[in-house]
Amino acid sequence: MFNAMSAPKAQNLTWHIGEVDREARAAAHGHRGAVLWFTGLSGSGKSTIGHRVERLLIERRAFAYVLDGDNVRHGLNSDLGFAAEDRIENIRRIGEVARLFADAGCLVLSAFISPYRKDRDRVRSLLPDGEFVEVFVDTPLEICEARDPKGLYKKARAGEISNFTGLDAPYEAPERPEVHLETESLSVDEAAAQVIRYLDEHDIIGAS
Amino acid sequence: MFNAMSAPKAQNLTWHIGEVDREARAAAHGHRGAVLWFTGLSGSGKSTIGHRVERLLIERRAFAYVLDGDNVRHGLNSDLGFAAEDRIENIRRIGEVARLFADAGCLVLSAFISPYRKDRDRVRSLLPDGEFVEVFVDTPLEICEARDPKGLYKKARAGEISNFTGLDAPYEAPERPEVHLETESLSVDEAAAQVIRYLDEHDIIGAS
Numbered sequence: 001m002f003n004a005m006s007a008p009k010a011q012n013l014t015w016h017i018g019e020v021d022r023e024a025r026a027a028a029h030g031h032r033g034a035v036l037w038f039t040g041l042s043g044s045g046k047s048t049i050g051h052r053v054e055r056l057l058i059e060r061r062a063f064a065y066v067l068d069g070d071n072v073r074h075g076l077n078s079d080l081g082f083a084a085e086d087r088i089e090n091i092r093r094i095g096e097v098a099r100l101f102a103d104a105g106c107l108v109l110s111a112f113i114s115p116y117r118k119d120r121d122r123v124r125s126l127l128p129d130g131e132f133v134e135v136f137v138d139t140p141l142e143i144c145e146a147r148d149p150k151g152l153y154k155k156a157r158a159g160e161i162s163n164f165t166g167l168d169a170p171y172e173a174p175e176r177p178e179v180h181l182e183t184e185s186l187s188v189d190e191a192a193a194q195v196i197r198y199l200d201e202h203d204i205i206g207a208s
Numbered sequence: 209m210f211n212a213m214s215a216p217k218a219q220n221l222t223w224h225i226g227e228v229d230r231e232a233r234a235a236a237h238g239h240r241g242a243v244l245w246f247t248g249l250s251g252s253g254k255s256t257i258g259h260r261v262e263r264l265l266i267e268r269r270a271f272a273y274v275l276d277g278d279n280v281r282h283g284l285n286s287d288l289g290f291a292a293e294d295r296i297e298n299i300r301r302i303g304e305v306a307r308l309f310a311d312a313g314c315l316v317l318s319a320f321i322s323p324y325r326k327d328r329d330r331v332r333s334l335l336p337d338g339e340f341v342e343v344f345v346d347t348p349l350e351i352c353e354a355r356d357p358k359g360l361y362k363k364a365r366a367g368e369i370s371n372f373t374g375l376d377a378p379y380e381a382p383e384r385p386e387v388h389l390e391t392e393s394l395s396v397d398e399a400a401a402q403v404i405r406y407l408d409e410h411d412i413i414g415a416s
Contacts, residue, residue, distance in 0.1 A: 019263040028266050055227040058236050063271045065312035075334075076304035096284035097305055104273035106312065126283075 025105035031062050031205040033102040035127055036109040036195065039120060039174060040137030041166045042152055043144035045183055045191070046111040049137060052192040057107055062205060065101060067094060068111040082163070088119065095123030102131050107204070115165045117172040130202065135195060136177035141166045143184065233313035239270050239413040241310040243335055244317040244403065247328060247382060248345030249374045250360055251352035253391055253399070254319040257345060260400040265315055270413060273309060275302060276319040290371070296327065303331030310339055315412070323373045325380040338410065343403060344385035349374045351392065 026032045036053070038046040050066045057064035073080075077093055080086040091114055101108035114120050124132040144166070145153040156164035163169045174180075179198045181191045199205045234240045244261070246254040258274045265272035281288075285301055288294040299322055309316035322328050332340040352374070353361040364372035371377040382388075387406050389399045407413045 019259045020266050025266060028269050029271070051227045058228050058233060061236050063237070063313070065308075067308070071308060071311065075307060076301060093284060093301075097308065099283060100273075100275070100279060100305065101309075101312070103279065104309070104314065105271070106314070 022103070022105070029063060029105050031105075031107065031199075032131070032203075033105040034107055034131045034133055034199075034204050035098045035102050035123070036107065036133045036135055037098070037114070037120060037123060038109060038111045038135045038137055039114045039177075040139060041141060041144045041171055042113055042164075043147045043149055044137040044139035045181075045188070046113075046137045048188055049135075049181065049183075049191045049195070050109040050111040052188050053195045054109055056192055056196055057205070060205065062107055063105060064107040064109065066109045066111060067098060067101075072097075091116075091119045091123070095119075095126055098123065099126045102127060107199070113165050113171070115169065115171045117174070120174070130204075133179060133198065133204075134174050134177040135179040135181065136174045137181050137183060137191075138173070139183045230311070230313070237271055237313050239313075239315065239407075240339070240411075241271075241313040242315055242339045242341055242407075242412050243306045243310050243331070244315065244341045244343055245306070245322070245328060245331060246317060246319045246343045246345055247322045247385075248347060249349060249352045249379055250321055250372075251355045251357050252345040252347035253389075253396070254321075254345045256396055257343075257389065257391075257399045257403070258317040258319040260396050261403045262317055264400055264404055265413070268413065270315055271313060272315040272317065274317045274319060275306060275309075280305075299324075299327045299331070303327075303334055306331065307334045310335060315407070321373050321379070323377065323379045325382070328382070338412075341387060341406065341412075342382050342385040343387040343389065344382045345389050345391060345399075346381070347391045 022033070036050070038050050040046050047066070047068050050068070054064045054066050072094060076097065077090050080090050091112065094110055094112060098108050098110050120134065124134070148154055152161060152164070153167070155161045156167050165171050179195055181194060183191060186194070196205075230241070244258070246258050248254050255274070255276050258276070262272045262274050280302060284305065285298050288298050299320065302318055302320060306316050306318050328342065332342070356362055360369060360372070361375070363369045364375050373379050387403055389402060391399060394402070404413075
């Protein structure tokens, strides 16, 4: 019975917390949890490639989910602007949420510019070894700017946006990313396949 | 090719966002996503029952995860204290994170006192109809206090903690919770089974 008369069972309140560990989850799901952290300039293709990888994973019945501006900026981080400290807090919260998803056994893909090495390494430090996969979407600035899917480069060049990454704010490229996507010579499908190959080769997902 | 010369493909950047919808996820995972929002006094058994439900779901190979003080207060919400506005922000962020998990197709269980009806209803309003399941862990104050697994009631009675829910701060019980667990007459397993039965009967999880 679940009442005050049964002291030993009441103590189970603390004993039983966390009944499912990471190994049990991985066994049930057929894959480990991990954070795939896509980083690159605005317009580089992070979100497009991330969503393609997500679809391929879901087709394999894996738990996969993309965190991006669409589902984070308007919800969890709707109280944050674009000042320097807000940008840091933005990435901090995304990192913490990504950690929760990975702990839940999910392959979570984040698609944010995340221009600073220090911020990305801080997220890496939150995760167990091997569960942070940095994916550098390496698309040259000229191509991103010519593409300009949201018209942001145009606005930045017109002086309507300041502190724009790649123009008047720095982008610190990863030095040793787990996956380096040189998108000039890759289709979206090829780029997504390269990410999946990494997950396969590192035993994050099982052979399909 | 993924470059500036292929304007139509560059436009795919926006077309392809969100390739996987909720239906496709549910089909792949064998269940829908939903938020199981456990609410009740400190020591009522929210976390214990929540973790038992999580284990039962994982055993059925579902994607399930408990959000509680252990994994949220020390990470995502480590910048928040216990002042009134911090408590509101605490529940707001948990609600937003729970929404992301449900969107990812997860059965996410949150185990926080969440004493205010308004705060809980705000989270409910974030979710599509039927995806917010309020679970009232209805354990009388006297039993919670006698149990006192973390020694918090003792500290509150000694005046070391103020604004303690149920003592000098209100607990607003749910009026029409989806699941009402009257724990005085239920074991942990029976309570967990009642939650699972609700999910089965409402087609959130498939028949096992």
